[in-house]
Amino acid sequence: MAPNLFYLSFLCCFTIAFNVSVFAQKPDLYIEPKLSNNKGINPFNYDNKIFVESKTYIYDYFIVKGHDTLKYAITSQPEGAKSWHYVPAMQKDSSTIEYLGIKTLGKIGPIMMDKPNYNQTEVFLYHYNFDFKPLETELTGVIENKENIWLHPFRFHALEILQLSPFPYIKLPLKSGQIYDWNLEIGEKWPEFKAFNWTGKLTLHCKYVVQGKEALSLPIGTVQTIKVKGIANTTSGHSILVSYFSEQFGFVKLVYHNLDGSSITMTLKQIK
Numbered sequence: 001m002a003p004n005l006f007y008l009s010f011l012c013c014f015t016i017a018f019n020v021s022v023f024a025q026k027p028d029l030y031i032e033p034k035l036s037n038n039k040g041i042n043p044f045n046y047d048n049k050i051f052v053e054s055k056t057y058i059y060d061y062f063i064v065k066g067h068d069t070l071k072y073a074i075t076s077q078p079e080g081a082k083s084w085h086y087v088p089a090m091q092k093d094s095s096t097i098e099y100l101g102i103k104t105l106g107k108i109g110p111i112m113m114d115k116p117n118y119n120q121t122e123v124f125l126y127h128y129n130f131d132f133k134p135l136e137t138e139l140t141g142v143i144e145n146k147e148n149i150w151l152h153p154f155r156f157h158a159l160e161i162l163q164l165s166p167f168p169y170i171k172l173p174l175k176s177g178q179i180y181d182w183n184l185e186i187g188e189k190w191p192e193f194k195a196f197n198w199t200g201k202l203t204l205h206c207k208y209v210v211q212g213k214e215a216l217s218l219p220i221g222t223v224q225t226i227k228v229k230g231i232a233n234t235t236s237g238h239s240i241l242v243s244y245f246s247e248q249f250g251f252v253k254l255v256y257h258n259l260d261g262s263s264i265t266m267t268l269k270q271i272k
Contacts, residue, residue: 029169029182031119032145040107044121048144050250051121053106057250058099058128059266060219062089063158072097072158074127074135082136084157092130100154100266101126101134110139119143125154147172150182151251154266161195161258165239166206166230168251174226178210196236196260204232204239216244216253219269223252234259 109122120141127136153162
């Protein structure tokens with residue numbers, strides 16, 4: 001793989017309805033112009049409406065493998081390393097990851113400090129226990145502007161497999177039947193990746209289809225969403241992401257069907 005393809009996830013591990021505006025869609029992922037400032041504010045945050053500093057989006061999740069519905073738990077090792085294992089979804093103790101969270105950094109964060117040409121909003125991805133204590137934190141990025149929203153997935157521990165599924169991605173304005181593409185060069189399997197084996201170089205050829213409007217009953221209330229199905233074809237099989245997008249709250253539900261045969265569902269629980 002390219003040496004910095006998954007740089008965003010591994011750089012920092014702190015052991016941390018419907019848009020109808022009319023404009024021409026760009027065929028590729030669009031990144032807005034950088035807005036210079038002297039206040040240390042991330043120069044790509046200025047046009048965000050969803051991923052803003054004042055909000056943390058908290059998701060419930062579950063993993064299905066075979067006939068089991070699971071969450072996962074983290075165990076800290078004496079030397080500071082961490083290991084993880086699956087647990088039944090109804091099991092709750094201080095080591096179980098019960099919720100997931102996304103929080104936007106308002107200021108320039110560690111990624112941009114290290115890579116000044118980095119062109120995304122920086123976000124923390126939290127792995128919380130049932131008391132909302134973060135037992136793990138990823139640092140990564142999101143692209144949000146008037147033309148598209150594209151988000152790196154959670155990909156630590158039990159969620160590692162999501163690196164091989166379509167990333168959450170919508171192009172605006174959303175229209176039923178709309179089709180758009182996005183590709184990701186994964187490359188050869190690297191030793192640290194344990195979730196799935198492949199030979200040679202792997203590429204995700206992702207096609208997204210807007211399937212229409214759908215109202216979801218969520219813990220935060222009934223939310224009007226747009227359903228988008230993404231399919232990633234690879235030489236090792238295909239994976240699927242069905243995302244439900246709200247103009248107000250962003251990706252309120254994500255249903256992944258992964259290359260390893262598992263499924264992972266994330267549903268917005270609350271906004272803090």
